Amino acid sequence: MSLQLGQIAPDFDQESTDGPIRFHEWLGESWGLLFSHPKNFTPVCTTELGEVARLKPEWDKRNVKPLGLSVDPLESHAEWAKDIAETQGHALNFPLLADADKRVANLYGMIHPDSDPSVTVRAVFLIDPAKRIRLILIYPPSAGRNFAEILRAVDSVQTGDRLKVSTPVNWEPGKPAIISPALTDEQAKEHFPQGWRELRPYLRMVELAD
Structure with a gap:
């Protein structure tokens, strides 16, 4: 499925580290930042998840709910969370989807067969309170994201809407x-x-x- 800016973000039900999530219901009146990781226990992903946890006050200030995704089972997420807390100094404080059946990854086009059919790319979707997709970023599995730039982009979109x-x-x-x-x-x-x-x-x- 090819998603485009302005479309309603597809709804889904999936297990997460915070229990089952029905996406649109979970978002409520907040903005959402859905971002994917190739797989658990990979070095770049570990640093990214620690950074998103560290930035919790910034997400809260902007009314943004982060939601991570990895195509590994829930038990594996629990073990990985320990590594993230120990190596990055920040424990997970947002849900991480356990998308082992790749339902969400396929729904959002996060698997690019010509890149690597077995893992998700580093996708980022910014979704507004009306559930519309406002920003899409796609990184290759090897490139860590710049979350300072993602925050800047959120500020730009929200400022544009407001003013x-x-x-x-x-x-x-x-x-x-x-x-x-x-x-x-x-x-x-x-x-x-x-x-x-x-x-x-x-x-x-x-x-x-x-």
């Missing part, structure tokens, strides 16, 4: 954003009474006041 802006290259919170070209100047004045800097009619930079 009707886009974000320019290398944007970070606190930096100027771009007023949506869909807004006329008159509409922009209502949203941005602080004014903006017009580089071109289609490129209006605004300091965010929130």
